Amino acid sequence: MRCYYHTASDAVAVCMYCHRGVCTECAAEVEKGIACKDRCEDEVAAVMGYTAKLGQQLAVNRTSNLGWSVWFLILGLILTIGGVALFWLDIDRGYGVGAFAAGVFLVLAGLLSLYAARRSIRDLRSD
Numbered sequence: 616m617r618c619y620y621h622t623a624s625d626a627v628a629v630c631m632y633c634h635r636g637v638c639t640e641c642a643a644e645v646e647k648g649i650a651c652k653d654r655c656e657d658e659v660a661a662v663m664g665y666t667a668k669l670g671q672q673l674a675v676n677r678t679s680n681l682g683w684s685v686w687f688l689i690l691g692l693i694l695t696i697g698g699v700a701l702f703w704l705d706i707d708r709g710y711g712v713g714a715f716a717a718g719v720f721l722v723l724a725g726l727l728s729l730y731a732a733r734r735s736i737r738d739l740r741s742d
């Protein structure tokens with residue numbers, strides 16, 4: 616690809632705003648993005664700023680998922696222990712088995728969403 620502004624020069628990058636090839640002379644680095652020097656710098660800065668904001672919002676959403684996972688785990692553990700106690704102490708065996716099963720299910724769901732939330736946060740940080 617040739618530089619859009621200097622047809623004699625090879626393009627080394629593509630402007631993130633107008634998608635034209637730019638040579639080393641015309642490329643300007645703006646917030647980790649490439650822009651045409653003196654032409655698209657402001658536009659690329661705006662696009663990169665918007666993308667960064669979107670990423671922060673996603674991170675916030677994922678962190679609140681983490682809170683749900685913890686509640687699942689706590690509720691699941693209470694049900695599991697309660698179920699075992701009901702069964703073990705012979706208070707209500709049928710109810711105990713039901714609570715135990717529901718508790719194990721909640722703990723598993725909590726662990727799974729905790730794992731998923733942690734992994735997506737790590738992905739986000741490595742960007």
Ligand SMILES: [Zn+2]
Binds near residue numbers: 651
């Ligand atoms: Zn451009």
Ligand SMILES: [Zn+2]
Binds near residue numbers: 619620624639640641
């Ligand atoms: Zn050029």
